[in-house]
Amino acid sequence: MKRRDFIKNCIVVIAGASVPLSALVMVDPKKVLAANPEIQWAFLIDTTKCVGCGFCVKACKTENDIPFNANITRTWVERYVFTMDDQRYIDSPKGALYGFTDSRVDLGMGEFKEIDPRNVGKAFFVPKLCNHCATPPCTQVCPVGATYKTDDGVVLVDRTWCIGCGYCIMACPYAARYFHPTLKVADKCTFCYHRITKGLETACVNACPFGARKMCNIHDTNDRNTQVILRERVGVLKDDFGTKPQAFYIGLAQEVR
Amino acid sequence: MLDQVAQHALQVHGEAWTVKELFVLPNEYIYWSIQIVMYPFMTGLVAGAFVLSSLYHVFHVEKLKEIARFSLVFSFALLPVAMMPLMLHLQQPFRGINVLMTPHFTSAISAFGIVFLTYASIVATELWLVYRQHFVLSAQALQAKQNRSVMDSIFLLIFNCLTLGARDLSHEAIEKDHRACTRMAGIGIPVACFLHGYAGFIFGSVKANALWMTPLMPVIFICSAVVSGVALCILCYVLVQEIRKFMAKRKMSRWAREASAPTVAELDGAEHEEVLLASNYLLYFMIAALTLEILDLIFRGYTQVKSWDILRKVIMERDFFKIFILQYTIGNAVPFLMMSLPGRTVRRTTLATVLVLFGVFMMRYNVVIGGQAFSLSFAGFMEYHLPIVPEDWETFKEGLFGALTVAATPFVLFYFINKVLPVFGMKESH
Numbered sequence: 001m002k003r004r005d006f007i008k009n010c011i012v013v014i015a016g017a018s019v020p021l022s023a024l025v026m027v028d029p030k031k032v033l034a035a036n037p038e039i040q041w042a043f044l045i046d047t048t049k050c051v052g053c054g055f056c057v058k059a060c061k062t063e064n065d066i067p068f069n070a071n072i073t074r075t076w077v078e079r080y081v082f083t084m085d086d087q088r089y090i091d092s093p094k095g096a097l098y099g100f101t102d103s104r105v106d107l108g109m110g111e112f113k114e115i116d117p118r119n120v121g122k123a124f125f126v127p128k129l130c131n132h133c134a135t136p137p138c139t140q141v142c143p144v145g146a147t148y149k150t151d152d153g154v155v156l157v158d159r160t161w162c163i164g165c166g167y168c169i170m171a172c173p174y175a176a177r178y179f180h181p182t183l184k185v186a187d188k189c190t191f192c193y194h195r196i197t198k199g200l201e202t203a204c205v206n207a208c209p210f211g212a213r214k215m216c217n218i219h220d221t222n223d224r225n226t227q228v229i230l231r232e233r234v235g236v237l238k239d240d241f242g243t244k245p246q247a248f249y250i251g252l253a254q255e256v257r
Numbered sequence: 258m259l260d261q262v263a264q265h266a267l268q269v270h271g272e273a274w275t276v277k278e279l280f281v282l283p284n285e286y287i288y289w290s291i292q293i294v295m296y297p298f299m300t301g302l303v304a305g306a307f308v309l310s311s312l313y314h315v316f317h318v319e320k321l322k323e324i325a326r327f328s329l330v331f332s333f334a335l336l337p338v339a340m341m342p343l344m345l346h347l348q349q350p351f352r353g354i355n356v357l358m359t360p361h362f363t364s365a366i367s368a369f370g371i372v373f374l375t376y377a378s379i380v381a382t383e384l385w386l387v388y389r390q391h392f393v394l395s396a397q398a399l400q401a402k403q404n405r406s407v408m409d410s411i412f413l414l415i416f417n418c419l420t421l422g423a424r425d426l427s428h429e430a431i432e433k434d435h436r437a438c439t440r441m442a443g444i445g446i447p448v449a450c451f452l453h454g455y456a457g458f459i460f461g462s463v464k465a466n467a468l469w470m471t472p473l474m475p476v477i478f479i480c481s482a483v484v485s486g487v488a489l490c491i492l493c494y495v496l497v498q499e500i501r502k503f504m505a506k507r508k509m510s511r512w513a514r515e516a517s518a519p520t521v522a523e524l525d526g527a528e529h530e531e532v533l534l535a536s537n538y539l540l541y542f543m544i545a546a547l548t549l550e551i552l553d554l555i556f557r558g559y560t561q562v563k564s565w566d567i568l569r570k571v572i573m574e575r576d577f578f579k580i581f582i583l584q585y586t587i588g589n590a591v592p593f594l595m596m597s598l599p600g601r602t603v604r605r606t607t608l609a610t611v612l613v614l615f616g617v618f619m620m621r622y623n624v625v626i627g628g629q630a631f632s633l634s635f636a637g638f639m640e641y642h643l644p645i646v647p648e649d650w651e652t653f654k655e656g657l658f659g660a661l662t663v664a665a666t667p668f669v670l671f672y673f674i675n676k677v678l679p680v681f682g683m684k685e686s687h
């Protein structure tokens with residue numbers, strides 16, 4: 001075969017093959033796996049309503065089958081106590097799984113501190129969970145693409161593909177991720193994806209007796225919670241990391257990190 | 258059911274060696290432990306050893322001929338070990354291959370497979386070019402031998418395979434090998450630097466970690482990699498030469514009994530010259546590495562951004578001994594003085610290289626563990642307790658013995674590779 005013929009044949013083959021191939025679309029798990037791409041889930045937390053009962057933590061662990069007493073959790077509540085002499089105390093014993101039943105602040109390593117109530121300047125609770133960032137650093141760093149963001153705005157982990165390197169855990173500025181003690185893969189809050197895609201509330205929202213936790217579709221401007229996010233003064237955690245968190249806080253103090 | 262799970266699964270990964278103090282977020286542990294300290298340390302040794310060998314192959318520093326061949330073979334022995342700590346650290350080691358199957362290219366780790374394999378093939382090619390003549394000659398010698406033993410037959414098979422059918426030993430063919438070798442070494446230097454620079458990038462790009470996040474990280478890692486690689490090569494070279502001298506004196510080995518065997522004085526002379534020259538390069542790279550590290554520290558202290566309060570407590574108080582005494586004083590300042598003061602001897606240089614290796618290890622330790630010594634809340638600390646006596650598989654592989662296994666493996670590999678690719682006693686080679 002002459003060179004000219006060879007090149008001619010090649011062009012014919014490429015031209016012929018490109019027509020059927022163009023019908024194929026690259027499969028994007030984000031699009032395929034998203035249950036409702038028109039929805040953009042967001043979370044709204046009213047810190048002024050939280051009393052630190054820990055029902056949300058219990059509900060989450062039970063609903064998502066996370067080893068109950070293991071010292072990791074998908075959601076947790078932090079207690080902040082600021083004294084009049086400018087001392088700051090923060091704790092979250094077992095992620096507030098059993099609530100804050102002890103008035104003493106847990107200092108770690110088995111030490112506790114009793115604070116005189118008259119000396120307390122301000123004190124409050126802050127519930128935390130995965131922020132399901134719009135630009136999540138955890139999905140960016142996964143070497144195998146086992147963690148991804150769905151089109152409806154939820155960051156998920158593929159437990160069958162995660163290699164357990166821990167890079168996503170390191171990359172998350174909110175410490176929302178951990179290794180599942182029995183499955184040995186990275187694990188995190190899923191916004192109860194199995195529930196919200198069926199029209200149910202997340203376990204923690206459902207369990208909160210004071211309505212401190214709410215969920216909404218940020219695209220639905222008729223939703224009351226969406227209106228709060230869009231109309232009221234709400235804050236997000238650590239916005240300096242450029243992660244664009246989708247968990248919004250009412251009454252967020254600047255000391256909360 | 259939940260209670261049952263709770264009974265069995267109380268221990269979370271990282272809980273065994275992490276002690277939390279003040280307020281640390283519930284999910285925070287020292288997830289990256291001793292094996293992740295070993296990973297950049299071992300990759301650094303690979304890259305550094307290769308750079309040393311390239312000094313001879315690319316820049317034709319003739320005096321480094323022997324140590325260059327040694328470093329090349331040694332960097333080949335170190336190669337599989339660069340991967341070992343990662344495999345030992347993975348929670349799902351059998352899925353490690355996924356990194357090659359479905360690389361997710363926005364991740365710094367995903368390039369590992371590609372960069373690592375590219376680098377491995379470059380080192381293998383260069384080794385093959387250096388040793389091709391040896392393979393052919395050995396195969397021919399074994400072929401001609403009467404009464405081959407089983408071992409001889411095995412070696413014959415190995416050497417025959419290793420020649421890859423290229424048995425031409427004419428002058429032109431050898432010359433061609435030389436030129437190709439120079440070219441491979443030339444390509445190898447940037448790839449070696451990339452291999453290690455990107456190990457630095459893995460850490461430097463974690464924006465969540467205040468200590469790691471700096472664009473200087475890859476450069477610091479490259480410089481300290483070369484430092485550690487050169488130091489290890491000098492150390493091992495001296496040790497091997499000492500063993501050879503010992504054998505030559507007592508005629509303990511087959512080669513030592515041959516008429517052409519080098520005398521103790523010859524071995525001594527070669528060793529002296531090569532070690533002192535290599536240690537000069539070590540000094541240059543040490544200056545570069547130290548300058549960058551100190552610059553990073555000063556910059557953090559001077560700019561005093563939000564994270565500085567907690568970083569200062571970690572660097573200046575909690576880890577002071579590890580950083581300023583073990584790393585900078587014993588690992589950097591002391592060996593630097595030992596090598597730069599006049600009247601330097603091989604013994605003094607060798608001792609200095611041991612300290613340098615220790616210093617680089619401590620630098621990796623202080624970066625990897627130190628970066629996890631404070632909470633993301635900036636309100637608490639985590640302390641790392643290296644598991645010494647293994648209680649289970651996890652505390653073994655992420656403990657002292659796991660790290661020692663990784664550290665010992667290259668020497669075992671080197672012993673076997675040296676059987677096929679002899680570092681010393683080759684007449685016609687480059």
